[in-house]
Amino acid sequence: MKLITHNMLTSKCLKGVMTGYPLAINATDVKVKEVDFNPEFITRVIPKLDWEVLWVAANSIGHGEGLPKTLEPKFEEDEDLLKRVHKVLLEVEVEEGNLTCPESGRQFPISKGIPNMLLTEAEVQ
Amino acid sequence: MSALMKLKTLQGHLESINGFEKPKLKFEQYETPAHLAATALYTIQTQFESIENCTVLDAGCGPGMWSIGAALLGAGTVTSVDIDDDALQVFKENVDDMELTNVDAIQCDFLDPRVARWEGYFDTVVMNPPFGTKNNAGIDMKFLRMGTLLSNDSVYSLHKSSTRNHILKKVKDWGMKGSVIAEMIYELPAKYRFHKQHTMNIAVDIWRVHHAQ
Numbered sequence: 001m002k003l004i005t006h007n008m009l010t011s012k013c014l015k016g017v018m019t020g021y022p023l024a025i026n027a028t029d030v031k032v033k034e035v036d037f038n039p040e041f042i043t044r045v046i047p048k049l050d051w052e053v054l055w056v057a058a059n060s061i062g063h064g065e066g067l068p069k070t071l072e073p074k075f076e077e078d079e080d081l082l083k084r085v086h087k088v089l090l091e092v093e094v095e096e097g098n099l100t101c102p103e104s105g106r107q108f109p110i111s112k113g114i115p116n117m118l119l120t121e122a123e124v125q
Numbered sequence: 126m127s128a129l130m131k132l133k134t135l136q137g138h139l140e141s142i143n144g145f146e147k148p149k150l151k152f153e154q155y156e157t158p159a160h161l162a163a164t165a166l167y168t169i170q171t172q173f174e175s176i177e178n179c180t181v182l183d184a185g186c187g188p189g190m191w192s193i194g195a196a197l198l199g200a201g202t203v204t205s206v207d208i209d210d211d212a213l214q215v216f217k218e219n220v221d222d223m224e225l226t227n228v229d230a231i232q233c234d235f236l237d238p239r240v241a242r243w244e245g246y247f248d249t250v251v252m253n254p255p256f257g258t259k260n261n262a263g264i265d266m267k268f269l270r271m272g273t274l275l276s277n278d279s280v281y282s283l284h285k286s287s288t289r290n291h292i293l294k295k296v297k298d299w300g301m302k303g304s305v306i307a308e309m310i311y312e313l314p315a316k317y318r319f320h321k322q323h324t325m326n327i328a329v330d331i332w333r334v335h336h337a338q
Contacts, residue, residue, distance in 0.1 A: 002229045004202060008246065009231070012239035021242070033226040041178045041201040048246060090202065090227070112217055117233035117240050118208065124237075 004089040011101035015125040022053040027097035043076040136163035153255035157190040166194040179248035189216040205230040250280040279335040286328040303334035
């Protein structure tokens with residue numbers, strides 16, 4: 001699971017859960033896999049993100065280094081920053097661990113890099 | 126970015142993908158033929174530029190025919206979702222064999238919009254949805270509708286040609302625009318016991334459904 005994916009996931013489908021966002025990450029295995037750097041793509045993706053959630057997530061798995069807590073305007077002109085964001089969003093992968101719903105504490109396992117967000121019928125609202 | 130991969134090369138790569146180990150009827154697990162996926166994806170990129178540098182979602186990815194094709198054609202990221210654990214295991218092996226790193230998979234129910242904050246997030250959604258059986262008629266349209274809600278540009282989806290008029294009407298009802306960009310033959314191998322013939326040929330359309338501008 002890449003952090004670009006984590007930035008969107010919610011547990012809102014759980015019974016009784018209002019927002020279910022962001023999910024806390026507990027990682028037992030994190031890998032970094034090289035992805036081609038494309039500044040144009042990263043620039044286009046950044047505005048779609050919840051930056052604070054990305055910042056917290058990256059730090060929680062030990063990859064927050066060099067990532068500013070708030071995003072300055074004109075971030076697209078800062079290539080070093082774009083490279084750091086590229087790495088954190090696309091190259092860092094949580095292979096094993098789990099995601100935790102902030103309201104209910106329900107855990108979603110991440111196994112072989114794939115989070116399992118499926119619920120049982122009784123859990124769905 | 127590197128030049129676009131040749132169609133033949135793309136098809137060659139897709140032919141090496143492993144299929145479902147034990148296809149499950151309840152999820153209508155049919156593999157998308159490699160030549161079909163390759164031709165469709167190539168058209169989607171060359172005519173509409175909807176793959177390279179795009180955020181792409183593959184809904185109901187199965188072993189990954191569309192996802193891997195899109196990744197090979199230079200998608201910025203491919204997000205692949207499927208409900209079935211076994212299919213995702215094969216998917217993962219296929220992606221790792223190809224050494225693709227711009228792909229990320231999630232096990233979830235694509236038809237539940239609360240799984241992720243994806244509304245209008247993806248540039249492109251590709252899918253080979255379940256065609257629907259007696260027990261879940263209309264599931265193809267549910268997939269297509271969800272695809273349109275999660276995309277900000279276009280959805281490319283495979284449907285039986287016999288449903289063409291129905292789709293046209295629905296797309297209009299949704300306030301979107303759509304057209305068939307390719308007509309193809311889907312050779313369906315006899316995977317399930319109730320299939321009497323060896324293979325079945327089904328006429329299918331590749332639809333491009335996009336937000337009206």
